[in-house]
Amino acid sequence: MERRYQKQQERRPPQQQPRQPGREDAMRPRPIYIRDGYRGSGKLAGKVALITGGDSGIGRAIAVHFAREGADVAIVYLNEHDDAKETERLVRAEGQRCLLISGDVGDPDFCRHAVRSAASRLGRLDILVNNAAEQHPKDRIEDISLEQLERTFRTNFFAYFAFAKAALEHLGEGGAIINTASVTAYRGSGHLLDYSATKGAIVAFTRSLSKMLAERGIRVNGVAPGPIWTPLIPASFDAERVENFGASTPMGRAGQPAEVAPAYVFLASDDASYMTGQVLHPNGGDFVET
Secondary structure, eight states: OOHHHHHHHHOOOOOOOOSSOGGGGGOOOOOSOOOOOOOOOSSSTOOEEEETTSSSHHHHHHHHHHHHHHOOOEESSSSOHHHHHHHHHHHHHHTEEEEEESSOOTHHHHHHHHHHHHHHSSSSSEEEEOOOOOOOOOOSSSOOOOOHHHHHHHHIIIHHHHHHHHHHTTTOOOOOEEEOTTHHHOOOTOOOHHEEEEEEEEHHHHHHHHHGGGGGGGEEEOOOSBOOOOOOOTTSSSSSHHHTTTTTTTTOBBGGGGTTTHHHHHHHHGGGGTSOOOOEEESSTOOOEE
16 A cells, blocks of 8 residues: 555656645546545444535545445535535445535534535434645745634634534534644644644644533544645645655655545544544654644
């Protein structure tokens, strides 16, 4: 498996996309969303999951893995309709239902609408995956406007709060909330200051919400990926950074969404029944202070 991923890294040409959150169908090579030989075992049979940012990248990988484990999936995305339809096709190919919900997660009214739609159309809600994010590299704090800071927090953090609050009307005992943080929450980033700040907030939010909901039997955990090859990368960085993305990790390469999604399967399933307030770290070997 590692040899295959290493070859993918070596063949990646410099590239850039003009806007966020980016399109998976324009990436070369395309990300790997599920590895050959991954076999589902019914870990999520009969459950319904809502995944924000589920049209591509890590979100697509989570959706397909969840479907292979028996879950129906609602996908929230901004406006990447072609990517979303491809993810829908992949989920349905696993024999599961898939609901597409398009809108801006920075709008709390939309967050509430998305949760209500998912629970109504799919009959229930058992798992919430807060995953949507945006990032805007800047090398100087002077170049980060208050408007950008507020926008990044609305998408990356306030939306997590809004979705979690709305989901609690439907999640029962045994429910799970999984929040996507980042390695930057732990090591910082000199060119992603506002993004890293949101990810640090997500870690604290995850730990605090887990304590708040423990007595209700709802588990809250997080995943903090390292550099993963997703549409957000060519949509954020210049061609040279994209070409070398992930090379500084101990493993010497960027990860694939397929190498991250199984962490979400674990946290969503009963295999993680005694875990709450925790964060998993698929990051290519970086050691972080937790």
